[in-house]
Amino acid sequence: MSLAVQPIDDSETINPEAVRRDFPIFSGSTQPRRFHYLDHAATTPKPSAVINSISDCYAQCYAPIHRGLYPMAEQATSNYEHARRTLQHFIGAASPDELVFTRSATEAINMVASGWLKPRLERGDVVWVSRMEHHSNYLPWQLVCQEQQAQLRFIELTEDGQLDLDGTPELFAERTKFIAITHVSNVLGTENPVATLCTTAREYGIPVLVDAAQSVSHIELDVAEMCCDFLAFSAHKMFGPTGIGLLYGRQERLAEMAPLQVGGGMVDSVGDGMEESRWAAIPARFEAGSPDMPGAVGFAAAADYLSSLGHERVHRHIVSLTRLAAQRLMRIDGIRLLPHAGLPASGIVSFTHHNMHPHDMAQIAGEAGVAIRAGHHCAQPLLRRLGLTATARASFSVYNDESDIDALIDAIISAQRVFCE
């Protein structure tokens, strides 16, 4: 593991077939034919580099971290903290102490809502989210607003699925205490101008949390440039293991935050009875319980893997593929693309068909070896606003190529034959 991984290949374009070979799930004997996985917005397969790094932890260096004094425990601790530093560089944080390992992006957001915002939120205060939030960056804020009798308000969307910032003049008003915004929508694929928004918010002294779950796998993150106070993402959506996520918080913000969970490893001195206990320093204060060292190591291996592919190249490949998919879907009679999907700026294209339910399309596609998603994508406030209850969604990654789009289009046409004749 190195802290600043350079792309292994300096050519301009990605070779999807070569990248695909890094992922054992696509060559496993359980796959009778080519498996067209197009559900990356939900979760991503794992490359051997990640799988092996985790397996090595258990096979070669496994011991309690931050606790044992014998050599293997020291090595395990060092691997865990090395993973934190790898991720620090991956997102451009000033210090490793600004990174807290969590179970998921969801847990990270809940920690901020309950541990930072709740004690500061008063009756009548306003918290803003966008109309396109995933439930995980919506419900924690809704709950805390309900508890504190504050208001939760939406930044609505324009016709083409962008944030309607011009239509939200009260965004930086005095009662605004917090803004939570997704970097990339998991339904529309819209990339939001988070750096502009965070920079302005900072001028007004309003903290912003950016949900980077959908952007981390293909957009280079730089928290200093983005100017956010908090940022959250999970490992499993960027080729890393399931069950671990990350909260970035500016040091002064984390210092203000109360721990959501207490227990082993997060405390310096424990008081007798009703005597007060003293919490450990940041970030250990927020990592109660035995930390997930193999998960953290796998997480860092995923960051290294992505860096070795090169963010720019990955992003270009995914966007051009998604645009091609959108163009070809549009040509199918009855298909309607969701706003902004006409020219996707990320790896997601959502669509509906006037005569087929998304679940039926996804079922037929699934049986043809094409994995797409159907449903509300945990974004009910958005779908309600769009007048929809469910969509089909294809989301692309670095090893997808035109043959995956061919298979998707064939599957939708097959579904039409089944349902529309």
Next chain:
Amino acid sequence: MIAQDLYKETLLEHYRHPKNRCDGPIQDADAVERGANPRCGDEIEIGIFLQDENIRHVQFRGRGCAICIASASMLTEAVAGLSVAGTRILCEQMHDWFGDIEPAAGALLPNGLQALAAVRQHPARQKCVLLSWEALADAIDKAGRE
């Protein structure tokens, strides 16, 4: 044709040409109840028309996937003419069959419902089948209270 196991021709026929489906509100029913699946947005309304202790006629309206619509359409045919008590038992059998509580329950069901059997292999779609049956059970309860 792919997916022939799940989307049997009988099922597709009911989806393409549903029986006893209303485009507007169900009028003059003895009871109307609605079932909704917020996960996929499916919504089915079932209206029952009684004659003494029997189900004379059933109508449905709503939107849903092929399985949801076909199940509602098959329901309207399967229960027309049954006694209220018999219909209630049929609702319970459907629930047990699809909830995997009683795998043998399928054998007791009328032929007109057998095309739904394949859906049991797809746990994520079982709610699609049961939506209309749950609304029917609710409608029977409602009629009994009134």
